[in-house]
Structure formats: C-alpha cells, structure tokens
Amino acid sequence: MPAQHDIDSEREVWDAFAESAKDKTLEADPVFCWTQYSGHGPGPELLGSPRSALEIGCGTGRALAFLLNQGVKVTGLDLSPVAVKHLTERWGGRGAEFICGEVLERLAVSADAYDAIYSLFGAAWFTDPERLFPLVAARLNSGGVFAFSQPPAIPGAYGPQGMYKGGFAGKATYTYRYSYTPRKWAAMLSKNGFGDIEVKVVDAPAPGHIGTLIVRGVKH
DSSP, rough: OOOOHHHHHHHHHHHHHHHHHHHHHSSSSSOOSSSSSOSOOGGGGGGGGGGGGEESSSSSHHHHHHHHTTTTTEEESSSSSHHHHHHHHHHHTTTOOEEEEEEHHHHHHHHOEEEEEEESSSTTTTOHHHHHHHHHOOOOEEEEEEEEEEOOTTTTOOOOEEEEOOOSSSSSSSEEEEOOOHHHHHHEEEEEEEEEEOOOOOOSSSTSSSSEEEEEEEOO
16 A cells, blocks of 8 residues: 555644754754765765755755855745745745745646755655656756755665654654665666666764765756
8 A cells, every 4th residue: 555645744743843943944054964964975066066956845944055155046845834934034035935835746836947956854755756756857957966865774674664753642643754775766766767876875974873875866
C-alpha cells in the first residue's frame, strides 16, 4: 500500500517545527551547508552559478538567504504558513519570495522555471520521488541543477517510512520520509531526464556518526 499522506497532519508537524525554530529564522546569519554538521562538507558550489533558485521545504531560510546575498533570485516553498510568515518577515523586504503550499501541488500548477531547485533535509526527503522528480524536471531550465541532502538510508530500510512527531502519546501527527540506496536514487534521476548524476554519502566529522546523503543531477 502506498504512503497515505495527510497534508493537514503534516502541516501541523512543520508549523510546530517553524515555531520552535523561530529565533533561528529571525536572527541567525545566512549559511549554506548540505550536511547537518556546521562548517562540514560542500557548499553552494554544487548548484553551479544559478541566476534563480527554488528551495523546496525552506525551513529556517538560512541557505536561501545566503544565495540571496550572492545576487541569486530566490524563492522558498514551504508547507507551513508559520514558516512562510517568519521568513517573509525576515527576508521578504530584501526581494526573496516565499510561497506556502504543498510541493507536488505547487510544482504541478506553476509556470515558473529555475536554474536550480534544491532541498536541504527538506521536502525532497518527505515527498515521493516518483511523483516529485518529473515535476522538478519540468520546472528546471535546460542545464539546471536539482540537488538535495538527507541522512542516508538505514541498511535494509528503503522506501516510505512513517514518523510520528511529538512522542507516542496524544494526537497522531505524522509524516513520511523516503530513503533509498544511492543506486536507486541515481536510477530515478536518470529516468526523469537528468544527467551528470552524482550520489554520494559524506562521512560525518566524527567516526561512526551519521553521514549525509547528497544527490545531484543536471537536466538535459
């Protein structure tokens, strides 16, 4: 049975996250890092030199703000209206655009095109790639980059995986995450018209700690 996404429940999850991250959203300095470890791993160079970029699941907006400071025309898409409110308050006056919406629905109706679409532990992790990847390809300019990062799959645990938020008692708010082998990620990108594909796991700075999966492809 396919994952049964409940958008209202998922929005509650991300509203709660946005509220908990409010201080970081409104006060923290811009920084672009693909991994979960500060100052570790590659930076925005993986996107090339885009003139426009869309971050799907833009969270605290720190990466998007970094690109904005580099002169990139940036758009952030997030399911949480709380996140979009905070982000617009912080960066909207600088020219960044923030859109509240579900990623599949938004990409399906949008006519906008970008030089880069990316996700840092964001919507690409929480959205069915079989549905997401063709929509991303349709919204990229020729030669545009799609890249995302997330934790690597736990061996043997592949596909959609449900995750409750807020503990195991009380209201059932939940979401799904999607995990696959590097080979499977590469195959899905190739199927949807991407080339120059690179899928790698960046080791954590401390031995034995959780690494970071980074996936990148270029639209033909």
